[in-house]
Amino acid sequence: MVDTVDKHTNGKSKEVPTVCEVINNREGYSFKSFFAEIGALASFTLRFFKEAIRPPYEFNEFLRQSYLIGVKSFGLVGITGFIMGLVLTIQSRPTLAVFGAESWLPAMVAISIVREIGPVITAVICAGKVGSSIGAELASMKVTEQIDAMEVSGINPFNYIVVTRVLACTFMIPLLTVFADAIALLGGFAGVNIKGDTSFSLYFLQVFNSLNFMDLFPSLIKSFFFGQAIGIIGCYKGYNCNEGTEGVGKAANSAVVMASLSIFIIDMVAVQITSFFM
């Protein structure tokens, strides 16, 4: 608080709240808790790296999680990818047609999908599907004392639950991204042929001619970070849920919100770094 002397109150001291105090006093939000949350998340992330290199390595559980996170998401990611490619092509055609550049359509669609739309849309879909499921699962394990039960058995629950899920996300999201890119390019081919007549081989020749290593590599690298962010945030929210059954819903919800936001922040940073090298 800042003490000021108010002329209209005969020199009596009047307390004027600072901007921070006004924001802090808003219900359910404070700067302090925001930074505390960031600190706790950073500490959780450091613990992940520490535990990930320490045995025992839960390889079977990692494979199980990879199956649940990766294989079970192929359908959703595939459908979304196809629609993404199709819609992008249909929407872009009129603008290119104005400049008589319709033949550039495959190249434009390929670069847009591989560099940006494929990785980001796949990550956002997985933040919704995988992030919420990890958040809710771990939160219910916490509420029903299953995590405590592992701990009292002398087994490190962090290693078994968190490390396996984060690693599975880290390795499966890039795979899903490659899959989504491929399906989206097929969607693009369908889109090109709705109003035109381009052969499959010509379309893909144009697609691959327009792409180079610097289109594919950065997008794969950033999808690793997207996967890691989804895994860590989902696990952090679930693992630290302490508010009974209500907390399970909150954990799932905040895992999706925070993971989606972090995907866009990582993407912004990644684009800056990539453009520096290009």
Added chain:
Amino acid sequence: MEEKTILADPVAQKENNNVVVVDIKGLKKSFGSKKVLESITLTLAKGENLVVLGKSGTGKSVLIKCMMRLIQADEGEIQVLGKNISELKEKELNDMRKSIGFLFQSAALYDSMTVGENLEFPLRGEQKVSAEEKSKRVEEALQNVGLEDSINKMPSELSGGMRKRIGLARTMMLKPKIILYDEPTTGLDPITSKEISKLILDVQKKYNTSSIIITHDMECARITANRIIILKEGKVAMEGTYEELKKSEDEWIRSFFE
């Protein structure tokens, strides 16, 4: 004909009484401004069943969670099997935890695993135990609780009583020396409660385990207790056998037994 219930024998522990497996001195724990435990001092002898009674919110569960270091105590000393729990490093603590079984109020079975996998889970770190030995132990544990047919069932397919039995079977997988029971009969019908209480007694006799049993169920306390302590406002209000406490002059103590 009325079935005669076998009770824990208060004098049967005499030969073990010199060996103290748990020794708690001046244990304090607060959550914010709320003082939950205020200077708890108690001992548990080898082979003894100690029942802890008290109103809800008096810190009974907090007491046993402090013993496992699931909750960090604010002050005091907890010696378990001769080692100070608060001074143990992570690996030592994990080894110590293998000597202490913990039956949670909700049984805390892992939802994504079958009963068999649940029972095998505590053994996953035991490299000396072969796969064959693990299967044998699972079968033995299920036989002990009378649920041999449930090995492939998921926890969601089990009733409350069955979950508690499987929880107890899982607790026994590492052959612990001490078992902590957190309200083992809560939410069960009187018949199943009695079966669980008898099971606790059987485990004590068969494996010579020492147990701390947190309960509100006086029938469970009557069947299982060698000794009872009653917590009031974070302190041990009274200690004695079931019969001694039942005849207490303190009306508040007697009210538990009415």
